[in-house]
Every structure is written in C-alpha cells, then in structure tokens.
Amino acid sequence: MRDVLPENMPVWQRLEGTARHLARLFGFSEVRPPLMEETSLFTRAVGEVTDIVEKEMFTLQKGKTSLTLRPEGTAGVVRAYIQAGYAKRDPLQRMYYCGQMFRYERPQKGRERMFTQFGVECIGSSDPRLDAEVMDLAARFFEELGLTGLEVRMNSMGDGEDRDRYRDAVTEFLRPKLELLCELCQKRFEKNVLRVLDCKNPACGELSAGAPVLIDYLGEENRKHFEDVQSALRDLGREPCVDTGIVRGLDYYTRTVFEIHAPQIGARSALCGGGRYDHLVRDLGGPDVPAVGFAIGFSGTLILLEQLGLLEGMRAESAEVYVIGFSGDQKAEVLKVAADLRRGGISAIYDVDERSFKAQMKAAGKGGHKFAVIIGEDEIERGVVQLKDLEAKSQVEVARDGLVTAIQS
C-alpha cells in the first residue's frame, strides 16, 4: 500500500477531476458506501470460487461479525441501492464512485494491495444503449487524459440457459486435460468451471486455448442484445471489437462484458473492466433489476501516463505568496499580512525559523510562489510593503491596505 505524497497529488486530482466531470456529463451522481462490508456480501456477489474471495480479501472478525475491506465497488453499491429502497421509489439510478479498494494481490506492475477505482453503476434497465454508453464513458476517461491506442474489447457472457449449455461444453473440453491443470483449477473444474478460463497460471492459459466460446451458445434474445449493444456503440462513433476470450474474474456478470487494455504495460494490462450484472440485485436480496457498470483502476492508468510522458506539467501547487520580514522584528507584521492575504482569498505562507533575509528570498524563489511580499521597519512606519513578482522579477511598492487588490490585479 502506498502513500500519495503532496508532490504527487496533482496527478491524482487530475484523474479524480476527469472522472467526476465525465460522470456528471453522463448524468451519474456520486455514491459513497462504506469501505467495509460484511464478508458474506462479497462472497455472494463476487462468487465463492474466484481469486478475490479465495485469496485476496482483507478480512477481520469483530465479535460475531466478519468484515471485509471492499475488494471492489459494485457489491457495496448494489447493497446500498437495495437498502435505500430505490427499486420502489426511483428504480433507474446512475451512480459513480471514486475510492480505495483492497485486494491481497501479489504486488506487480499496475497491481497494488490498496488501489483506487473510478466506477459507475447504472442500475434499473437492460437497455443495450446503456451498455454502449458506459463503454463510451470509460473510453472517454482515457481520451480526456490524452491516452490513445487503448483497446476496448467486448464479449457476451450470455445468461441462464446459454450459460448452462456453455458450461457443459467447457467441462467436456477441459475434462481430458484435468490432471494437467493447476491444483486450484482442478478444484474449480468441479465447483465453477468457467473460472478455469481466467486462471493467471500460464500453463492453465495454454490448456484453455481453443476452449469453446460463449457467443456460439447465445440464445436468440441475448444474441440480439449483444448485436444491439454493438450497433449502439457504432451510433456513438466507436467500432466494436469483439474478443471472445474475455470472461472477467467475477461471477456476477451476465450478457455484455468488456475490458479496456493498454498492451504496453504488460500481461495484466486491463485498465478497466465492466459489464452487465442483471441478477445481482436479486441475488443480494433485492427485486429483479438489471444493471451495467465498470471500474477503472488508477494504478495502471498512472503507469501509462508516465510512460507516455503525460505527467509532466502536473505539478503540486504552491502558495501564491511568500511573506518575508527583513529581520525578526517584523515577525508579528508578517503574520498579520499573511492572515490578511488569506482573508482576501490569496494563499500565503511565511518563514517560521527566523532565517536571514537572504535565506528567505532564496526560499521564496525556489518554492514556486508567484509573489514575495517584503516587510522592513521602514515599510511598517510608512504603511507600505514591497511586492515582488517572482516570475517577472519586478518589484513595486504598494500600500499595506491595497495589497490584496494589487495582487488580484
């Protein structure tokens, strides 16, 4: 888990700002569920036989309650949707979140144990335009940041009977290779065979190559939905790229699934994952309400921004003004001037270690401030200050009570 230090904050604020701006443009409102939920919520939503639930949850026991730091955002948002009673009073909800998630993963490029996701969840409709719209929103996020060349890949996971038929086909495909699969996949074969297809073990990946693909098993309704999503994407000016290899690592998906990849960042290159989850609200105890959403991870996004040199220019902001006393005798006046500036809406700091005038000037010059305000004995007597423009390197004398206006202008 990493600190985000003040010097790195502008980049994070830029990512969060872009997320919030786009979410609002698409009519999404922010939701902030707690960082912890009862463990059973994730077991039920994400699925017992998944990497997240089997290996990656930070769980703690408090009395009789088992709590888990959220490994993803969808389960908590759906729980909140049910608990707030939206299904009865206002079923179509477009919600977004930006916050920390926790997974006990092996740290590697773009994967951390605490990471930030920007996610959206559109709950209450199965209209294929919404699938296309959230894919468009996710792609827009990267485009706004200046990232190009990303691959938006989509697939359909089908639903109900299609999935049962597909599961049978995958079982038959893998059965002859069962003993060659990793130990975990041998168990998964029995409990949830589709999870074998997204095992991160390269040997299992090879054994799964050539497995049946779900879109060959889609029933008429789900096939039409998949086609309608693609046609809506075209209406939005994006050419769909179908990748039958996308299966997603969470159990709640039905029909549309998609990922956005940046192949430059290596094997685990997904910057975004999402899709439809039409039964999750019902499975978590709510009414039968369909939904679609995605989450973008900031860690991978940052690596890519850095690789492409797009982080330059995103510098931490310094206070606008550095207030300098000619000697220690002007301490009180320095404090008052800084306070007046702040009251006037201008950010200001001052030296606190009684450093020499020269040292203070040096600090002002190095700190990225726009102005230095210099106060000596003579200035106090005459009710003025020296205002130095640190960029233009020019200096003017201004009346003490006209300082805020002088800086503003």
Ligand code: HAM
């Ligand atoms: P996910 O694919 O598990 O989906 O995660 C989405 C994105 O979060 C990934 O593509 C990746 O960029 C990022 N991510 C995941 N794990 C880590 C990690 N350990 N370190 C850094 N980044 C990570 C979900 O979480 C679903 N809840 C998405 C969703 C929302 N589906 C529907 N609605």
